[in-house]
Amino acid sequence: MTHVVLFSGFGSQGKDVDEGLFDRYPDLNAAAADTLGYSIRDRLRADQGTGPLDSPSNQAAAFVVNAMKYRARREDGLTPDIVMGRDLGEYNALEAAGVLDFGTGLRLVRLRAELAGDTDGAMAAVLGLTPEEIRAVLRSADLRDLVFTSLNTPYQSVLSGRPCDIARAEDILLRAGAYDVRPIAMGRPFHSPLLAAAAEKFRDALRGTTFEQPRIPVIANCTALPYRQESTAEILARHMREPVRWHESIRWAADRFPQAVYTAIGDQRLLLKMLRQIFAESIRSGPTGEASRSPVRIPSY
Structure with a gap:
């Protein structure tokens, strides 16, 4: 049986974090405080993960809690x-695979957040339209500066761009058939060309890191x-x-691995919902019998 482990990103450090984790792993708690200059535990107690998801403190907290x-x-x-x-x-996935250690991962997470600042x-997030349908709507509305930040499922994507363009696109996409367009509490357009300059600075900083x-x-x-291994730094800059x-x-x-078992770490509800949508669409759209290569087991941990 193949076990696939999935780590969530922003939002993993939500209000339901078990404080017992910090007692269970005091070494990680101390190492994080040494790197950051403050206690993740104290920060979460104070603000409970509020504020923009992509703030440096929230990104650091998400990485530490996932670990x-x-x-x-x-x-x-x-x-x-x-x-x-x-x-x-x-x-977190790279740390789990031994590509980098905890301290290096946290340092890079903090640095990329600062560079994007x-x-x-x-x-x-746009729900209910395929990426092809979204592209067609944006072209017809002359919203060509909006780009895909995340292609999550066949009918769930995330767009990024200037705030005025995002606001204009919301009503247009709803009229085109999207059943929801949800603003995301992030002030930085991660995974978009708007961060090209920051990505170049990050690439320069990665040259001194061993993977x-x-x-x-x-x-x-x-x-x-x-x-x-040889392309890790380049992929992280592109990321x-x-x-x-x-x-x-x-x-x-x-x-x-059609019989794989998937385990979600972090925001389990979101990751498992996406998995079910991906596999449900595969079953609907595939040839009879072939797409049922999922009974993929998805434990609800």
């Missing part, structure tokens, strides 16, 4: 064969293919300015 939750699952017997992380969760933008060969496959957001190809990443695993 603690993963260690807890490992101690309970979880042994992954493949890992992938959505958005910020990609750094001077770029303003807005993001919105190990992955012990197990890590599926990259921006390529939907496994990482290779800042290219869309998250989550749907394709899940399909990479499902097509090769």
Whole structure:
């Protein structure tokens, strides 16, 4: 049986974080405080993960909490064969595969957040339309500066761009058939060309970082293919300015390991909902008998 572990990104450090994790892993708590200059535990107690999801403190908290939750699952017997992380969760996936250590991952997460800090933008999730339908609507409305930030499922995508363009697109997309367009509480347009300059600075900073060969496959957001040691720095730089190809990443695993078991770390509800949508659409659209290569088991942990 193949076990695929998925890490969520922004929002993993929500109000329901078990404070017992910080008692269980005091070494990670202390290492994070040494790197950041403040206590993640105290910060979460103070603001409970409020504010923009992409603030440096919230990104650092998401990485640390995911790392603690993963260690807890490992101690309970979880042994992954493949890992992938959505958005910020990609750094947890790389740590889980031995590509980088906890301290390096946290340092890079903080750095990319700081580099993105001077770029303003807005993001919105579009539900109920395919990417092709969204592209057609944006072209007809002359909203060509809006780009895909994340391709999550066949009928759920995220757009980013200037706040005025996002606001204008909302009503247009709803009239075109989207059943919801949801603004996302982020002030930085991650995974879009608006962060190209920040991504170049990040690439320069990555030159001094050593990355190990992955012990197990890590599926990259921006390529939907496994990482290779020699291209890790380049992929992480691209990760800042290219869309998250989550749907394709899940399909990479499902097509090769049709009986895989998926475990979600972090925001389990969101990740498992996306998985069910991806596999449900595959069953509807595939040839009779062929798309039922999922009974993919999705534990509700």
